[in-house]
Amino acid sequence: xxxxxxxxxxxxxxxxxxxxxxxxxxxxxxxxxxxxxxxxxxxxxxxxxxxxxxxxxxxxxxxxxxxxxxxxxxxxxxxxxxx
Amino acid sequence: xxxxxxxxxxxxxxxxxxxxxxxxxxxxxxxxxxxxxxxxxxxxxxxxxxxxxxxxxxxxxxxxxxxxxxxxxxxxxxxxxxxxxxxxxxxxxxxxxxxxxxxxxxxxxxxxxxxxxxxxxxxxxxxxxxxxxxxxxxxxxxxxxxxxxxxxxxx
Numbered sequence: 001x002x003x004x005x006x007x008x009x010x011x012x013x014x015x016x017x018x019x020x021x022x023x024x025x026x027x028x029x030x031x032x033x034x035x036x037x038x039x040x041x042x043x044x045x046x047x048x049x050x051x052x053x054x055x056x057x058x059x060x061x062x063x064x065x066x067x068x069x070x071x072x073x074x075x076x077x078x079x080x081x082x083x
Numbered sequence: 084x085x086x087x088x089x090x091x092x093x094x095x096x097x098x099x100x101x102x103x104x105x106x107x108x109x110x111x112x113x114x115x116x117x118x119x120x121x122x123x124x125x126x127x128x129x130x131x132x133x134x135x136x137x138x139x140x141x142x143x144x145x146x147x148x149x150x151x152x153x154x155x156x157x158x159x160x161x162x163x164x165x166x167x168x169x170x171x172x173x174x175x176x177x178x179x180x181x182x183x184x185x186x187x188x189x190x191x192x193x194x195x196x197x198x199x200x201x202x203x204x205x206x207x208x209x210x211x212x213x214x215x216x217x218x219x220x221x222x223x224x225x226x227x228x229x230x231x232x233x234x235x236x237x238x
Contacts (some may be wrong), residue, residue, distance in 0.1 A: 007213070052171065077211070081224070082204060
């Protein structure tokens with residue numbers, strides 16, 4: 001699956017997107033966050049507990065309990081500031 | 084109903100003309116145009132002027148999110164036409180960022196739906212502002228007032 005990062009999270013992680021195959025026990029967005037934290041210090045900082053960020057699964061806003069099975073794309077981003 | 088996300092500026096008059104052209108049931112057209120405003124940030128005794136920003140977005144999701152809130156406005160109010168144009172990329176103070184226009188037989192629905200669309204697009208569409216300051220670039224933090232403005236339309 002493709003994992004994408006936006007705005008400051010992209011800079012902290014160090015990449016805009018990466019193609020990953022999480023293990024089977026990574027079932028939800030929340031599980032994925034925990035798993036990604038182990039990838040690098042940048043991931044750990046961007047996805048830290050208490051950091052303000054949201055997620056989308058296949059381009060729809062998703063809470064951390066949403067399953068990621070079969071998802072093509074999961075994205076993480078800070079709160080929106082458009083308009 | 085139409086949503087566009089583009090780098091280029093837009094011509095407000097031409098957009099409104101094409102929105103209402105051929106629809107004689109529209110009696111009121113409410114329009115919001117968002118601009119980049121010159122801002123000042125203070126750090127201790129130092130004041131910096133911000134006069135440009137870059138808007139990043141999530142291509143694909145942005146269009147879907149805007150189409151969903153536009154559809155929601157049409158469910159809630161009797162609308163005859165609507166248009167959302169949102170820009171991305173680098174913009175300087177004074178430039179247009181966003182256009183929201185809503186046409187309805189009567190003005191109340193047009194005003195309300197326009198305000199609803201602006202409130203929701205600020206909190207539900209994936210855009211992020213990066214400000215240019217003399218000291219470097221800085222991501223804009225989300226504004227609590229925007230969440231409150233969006234929340235009053237929840238039901």
